[in-house]
Amino acid sequence: MSERVLSRRKTNSIANYMDYSLLFIVIFLLGFGLVMVYSTSSYEANLSFDGDSAWYFRKQLGATILGVAVMMVVANIPYHFWERFAVLGYVVSVIMILLIIPFGHESHGAKRWLRIFGISIQPAEIAKLGMILFLASMICTMGKKIRNRKGFYTVLAVPVPIALMLWKITSNMSSAIIVMGIAVLMLFVSCPDYKRFILLGLLTIVGAALIVFIIVKMAESGADDLNFRGARILAWLDPEAYASGKGFQTLQGLYAIGSGGILGKGLGASKQKLGFIPEAQNDMIFSIICEELGLFGAIAVILMFIMLIWRFMIIANNAPDLFGALLVVGVLGHIAIQVILNIAVVTNTIPNTGISLPFISYGGTSVMFLLIEIGLVLSVARGIRLKDL
Amino acid sequence: MSKKDNAHKTYHRNKTVTVMFLCVLIFMILIGRLVYLMVFQSEYYTQKAKELHERERTIKAARGRIIDANGEILADNRTVCTISVIHNQIEDAEEVIRVLSKELELSEEYVRKRVEKYSSIEKIKSNVDKSVGDIIRNYELAGVKVDEDYKRYYPYDSLASKVLGFTGGDNQGIIGLEVIYEEYLQGEPGTILTVTDAKGVEVSEAGEERIEPINGRDLYISLDMNIQSYATQLAIQTMETKQAESVSIIVMNPQNGELMAMVNVPEFDLNNPYTLPEGSVEGEVSEEKRQELLNAMWRNGCINDTYEPGSTFKIVTAAASLEEGVVTLQDSFSCPGYIMVGDRRIRCHKVSGHGAEDFVQATMNSCNPVFVTLGLRLGVDNYYKYFEQFGLLSKTGIDLPGEAGTIMHKKENIGQVELATISFGQSFQITPIQLAVTAASIVNGGRRVTPHFGVRAAYADGSGSQSFTYQIKENIVSKETSETMRYILEQVVENGGGKNAYIEGYRIGGKTATSQTLPRNSGKYIASFLGFAPADNPTVLAICIIKHPQGTYYGGQIAAPVIKELFENILPYLDKMDYNNKSGKNYNESHVGTEEN
Numbered sequence: 001m002s003e004r005v006l007s008r009r010k011t012n013s014i015a016n017y018m019d020y021s022l023l024f025i026v027i028f029l030l031g032f033g034l035v036m037v038y039s040t041s042s043y044e045a046n047l048s049f050d051g052d053s054a055w056y057f058r059k060q061l062g063a064t065i066l067g068v069a070v071m072m073v074v075a076n077i078p079y080h081f082w083e084r085f086a087v088l089g090y091v092v093s094v095i096m097i098l099l100i101i102p103f104g105h106e107s108h109g110a111k112r113w114l115r116i117f118g119i120s121i122q123p124a125e126i127a128k129l130g131m132i133l134f135l136a137s138m139i140c141t142m143g144k145k146i147r148n149r150k151g152f153y154t155v156l157a158v159p160v161p162i163a164l165m166l167w168k169i170t171s172n173m174s175s176a177i178i179v180m181g182i183a184v185l186m187l188f189v190s191c192p193d194y195k196r197f198i199l200l201g202l203l204t205i206v207g208a209a210l211i212v213f214i215i216v217k218m219a220e221s222g223a224d225d226l227n228f229r230g231a232r233i234l235a236w237l238d239p240e241a242y243a244s245g246k247g248f249q250t251l252q253g254l255y256a257i258g259s260g261g262i263l264g265k266g267l268g269a270s271k272q273k274l275g276f277i278p279e280a281q282n283d284m285i286f287s288i289i290c291e292e293l294g295l296f297g298a299i300a301v302i303l304m305f306i307m308l309i310w311r312f313m314i315i316a317n318n319a320p321d322l323f324g325a326l327l328v329v330g331v332l333g334h335i336a337i338q339v340i341l342n343i344a345v346v347t348n349t350i351p352n353t354g355i356s357l358p359f360i361s362y363g364g365t366s367v368m369f370l371l372i373e374i375g376l377v378l379s380v381a382r383g384i385r386l387k388d389l
Numbered sequence: 390m391s392k393k394d395n396a397h398k399t400y401h402r403n404k405t406v407t408v409m410f411l412c413v414l415i416f417m418i419l420i421g422r423l424v425y426l427m428v429f430q431s432e433y434y435t436q437k438a439k440e441l442h443e444r445e446r447t448i449k450a451a452r453g454r455i456i457d458a459n460g461e462i463l464a465d466n467r468t469v470c471t472i473s474v475i476h477n478q479i480e481d482a483e484e485v486i487r488v489l490s491k492e493l494e495l496s497e498e499y500v501r502k503r504v505e506k507y508s509s510i511e512k513i514k515s516n517v518d519k520s521v522g523d524i525i526r527n528y529e530l531a532g533v534k535v536d537e538d539y540k541r542y543y544p545y546d547s548l549a550s551k552v553l554g555f556t557g558g559d560n561q562g563i564i565g566l567e568v569i570y571e572e573y574l575q576g577e578p579g580t581i582l583t584v585t586d587a588k589g590v591e592v593s594e595a596g597e598e599r600i601e602p603i604n605g606r607d608l609y610i611s612l613d614m615n616i617q618s619y620a621t622q623l624a625i626q627t628m629e630t631k632q633a634e635s636v637s638i639i640v641m642n643p644q645n646g647e648l649m650a651m652v653n654v655p656e657f658d659l660n661n662p663y664t665l666p667e668g669s670v671e672g673e674v675s676e677e678k679r680q681e682l683l684n685a686m687w688r689n690g691c692i693n694d695t696y697e698p699g700s701t702f703k704i705v706t707a708a709a710s711l712e713e714g715v716v717t718l719q720d721s722f723s724c725p726g727y728i729m730v731g732d733r734r735i736r737c738h739k740v741s742g743h744g745a746e747d748f749v750q751a752t753m754n755s756c757n758p759v760f761v762t763l764g765l766r767l768g769v770d771n772y773y774k775y776f777e778q779f780g781l782l783s784k785t786g787i788d789l790p791g792e793a794g795t796i797m798h799k800k801e802n803i804g805q806v807e808l809a810t811i812s813f814g815q816s817f818q819i820t821p822i823q824l825a826v827t828a829a830s831i832v833n834g835g836r837r838v839t840p841h842f843g844v845r846a847a848y849a850d851g852s853g854s855q856s857f858t859y860q861i862k863e864n865i866v867s868k869e870t871s872e873t874m875r876y877i878l879e880q881v882v883e884n885g886g887g888k889n890a891y892i893e894g895y896r897i898g899g900k901t902a903t904s905q906t907l908p909r910n911s912g913k914y915i916a917s918f919l920g921f922a923p924a925d926n927p928t929v930l931a932i933c934i935i936k937h938p939q940g941t942y943y944g945g946q947i948a949a950p951v952i953k954e955l956f957e958n959i960l961p962y963l964d965k966m967d968y969n970n971k972s973g974k975n976y977n978e979s980h981v982g983t984e985e986n
Contacts (some may be wrong), residue, residue: 085818185408188404188407259435259437259438262427262431271438271584274585275588276441276442276587289851291429295424298423302416302419304510317406325401336412
């Protein structure tokens with residue numbers, strides 16, 4: 001009892017603790033992102049919006065400022081406050097995704113957006129946040145039950161409906177992968193077992209290899225009914241053979257990356273952003289970073305993300321309780337998977353799938369939700385007692 | 390906080406650290422991939438990207454001019470403009486349509502269709518006069534592009550058309566000297582490299598890289614515009630009065646092979662080389678037929694076609710016989726009007742026969758039986774040896790494309806009858822230029838020259854001058870034989886069959902020929918005359934060939950007067966040139982007519 005009082009007092013004494021390292025990294029990434037959004041979009045914006053070269057930049061700046069404000073608010077709310085919305089979050093995610101079927105707003109050939117009060121929102125972003133919250137709460141409630149097989153599979157089953165809906169309804173495979181990835185990572189951290197995860201990892205790799213193999217065989221045998229994703233895999237294997245179709249974006253990205261060289265062409269000097277890479281400020285922004293800032297710039301950006309993940313790890317490992325730790329792990333999973341997938345896609349390491357680079361790519365909803373997640377992490381960090389550090 | 394809880398936390402922590410390191414590991418792999426792309430593949434992708442971004446526009450190099458012996462420009466370039474529109478740069482489409490249709494004299498619909506077509510660049514009209522191009526440029530219309538270009542231009546239209554040749558759409562030589570001297574004339578095109586965005590719009594900040602074109606070298610030729618024009622006039626006149634199919638005249642310097650004129654009438658207009666002469670086609674003709682007619686029109690008869698030379702070839706038989714020693718000037722012969730070779734009776738052109746005559750007289754009379762006798766005296770082996778020695782079996786090596794080879798019996802197929810007919814220039818075919826060169830070699834002291842037009846090439850500013858050298862084969866006949874031949878051929882003009890070419894005050898040598906074209910009963914003839922002057926030291930040699938004349942067809946009567954008229958005019962002219970040259974007045978570096986050259 002006295003210990004609790006003491007701890008509370010201690011908590012109070014460091015009530016203003018802020019993980020400034022994390023905050024600095026995030027703000028640096030946001031600032032860098034804004035610079036890159038302006039660099040990549042100004043030429044096209046100038047043409048599309050009658051000379052207004054800062055059009056995308058201004059929108060992104062607005063979303064960022066709003067996001068940072070929201071982040072600060074969330075950071076100041078004790079994270080346990082959100083635990084009560086865990087189930088609601090899951091339900092809302094499902095409803096939002098389902099709402100896309102009748103009310104979805106189409107853009108770039110895919111129905112992924114909902115328009116609410118004039119703002120476009122991607123339900124996928126809500127689903128990711130909802131999943132982190134729901135699983136953290138659920139795993140805490142389960143306690144030791146998670147260690148047995150039933151518990152394991154229950155947790156693994158939770159994200160499946162959401163992931164399937166994201167994949168099938170919004171044809172957004174990357175978000176589905178992220179939702180599943182977040183769940184697996186949270187499960188991995190909360191479960192002492194290793195074997196199952198190694199098995200799961202191997203199964204995923206074998207499955208992916210098998211799919212690639214089948215598609216290549218089908219293409220060789222001349223089956224021309226290969227769907228959208230089949231063609232993507234073929235274009236991944238040989239982008240130059242599909243230069244005018246599915247391989248176009250990838251190839252243009254490779255031109256940008258390759259022509260950047262070690263030191264890059266200099267900030268603002270990209271040629272590929274002049275319409276060769278369509279909407280370079282979106283998913284392909286990393287290729288322009290490579291072109292303008294070279295290998296050094298690219299590695300610097302990756303190092304920033306590694307530092308971000310390192311901060312997440314420190315905060316997770318020092319979180320006052322399991323719920324907080326799991327929230328941070330969920331956010332870590334989300335951001336790490338998204339960065340890895342984005343860079344892997346841009347460098348043609350994996351088949352092309354639409355995925356943005358956190359904090360840097362243009363996109364209001366994405367930045368908003370990412371900053372809410374950072375707010376949560378900061379809120380968890382506030383609960384850290386200094387003696388634990 | 391219980392111990393159990395701590396244990397809990399321990400593996401949580403370990404696992405979080407594992408996740409962290411897993412992420413770092415994957416990032417390392419991605420960095421490895423980046424290093425591969427940005428260091429090892431960088432050159433490849435940089436090149437690919439450069440190709441994608443840079444638009445290469447070529448700047449045409451001005452083609453070298455062709456300049457005659459007097460510095461007269463025979464082939465030049467004219468600046469013309471290409472007018473095009475760039476759709477998304479046009480501001481006032483109506484104004485553009487109005488101006489372009491007015492200035493270019495095009496229908497409004499035609500221009501409208503092109504202006505309104507959505508394309509990166511649309512050509513409205515090419516080969517527009519520079520003056521019109523300048524007017525359009527002065528309107529300063531946005532989206533209208535006036536590009537300057539060069540077009541080949543021949544100031545004298547049809548003069549020496551088959552010699553000069555013309556150029557095609559890319560300014561490349563199609564026929565004639567334009568083809569042979571392509572590498573000197575053509576120059577190197579320059580390039581403008583501009584950076585463009587994906588839509589092809591130039592990015593002005595990126596600037597442009599410009600590689601200046603190197604204009605072609607001017608070609609200086611030995612052809613003399615004055616001689617060529619005069620010969621052309623004569624040829625046209627002859628063709629009209631004799632209603633001949635064609636008339637060819639070659640004028641060359643027998644000492645060095647420089648050609649002063651080469652006329653093949655009808656000529657064609659070099660500025661409109663694809664226009665067939667009026668009346669040559671009736672109604673619509675197939676593309677193939679049209680091309681055939683064009684090729685016929687462009688054909689240079691002096692070098693592309695072969696014919697039976699007839700009596701002019703007796704020069705060769707005479708030279709071979711003298712060289713071999715089977716005849717002397719004093720040898721006497723008797724012509725009964727025919728000669729029996731084996732069981733064949735070969736007639737002389739004078740049916741009644743020339744009677745008793747010596748060798749000089751026989752040549753003056755162009756007596757067939759005498760030359761058959763000489764041929765038989767030489768024998769197949771010797772005759773063939775000289776045929777080869779004189780260079781008749783190989784091409785002359787003239788600097789014009791498409792020279793035809795000699796059509797001759799195989800040595801093993803030559804019997805007595807063939808030998809007899811060869812002796813007076815029948816049963817085989819050579820080109821007119823071949824005959825001219827062979828005759829030149831026989832009368833110039835035995836040096837077989839290479840006929841040519843090209844003298845040198847140099848850039849317009851005089852730099853990069855390169856003189857062309859041509860092979861000369863010495864001693865194809867001895868100097869003595871050559872001198873004897875000059876004497877005999879002068880006799881032919883002074884007192885013999887070539888007297889129609891005689892000019893008071895000049896020493897002229899020559900030989901006439903009249904040959905029937907195959908088939909023998911067609912009644913078609915080729916009349917020719919080969920003349921040179923001065924007879925003792927020839928500096929000019931000319932040959933005139935009249936194909937299929939109507940009426941009188943004897944070379945001595947219709948071809949010799951042509952050469953006479955030609956010589957009457959050009960000999961004083963050449964003397965004057967020679968005088969100017971010797972007096973140190975440097976009228977031209979590539980003059981004609983002196984032995985020192």
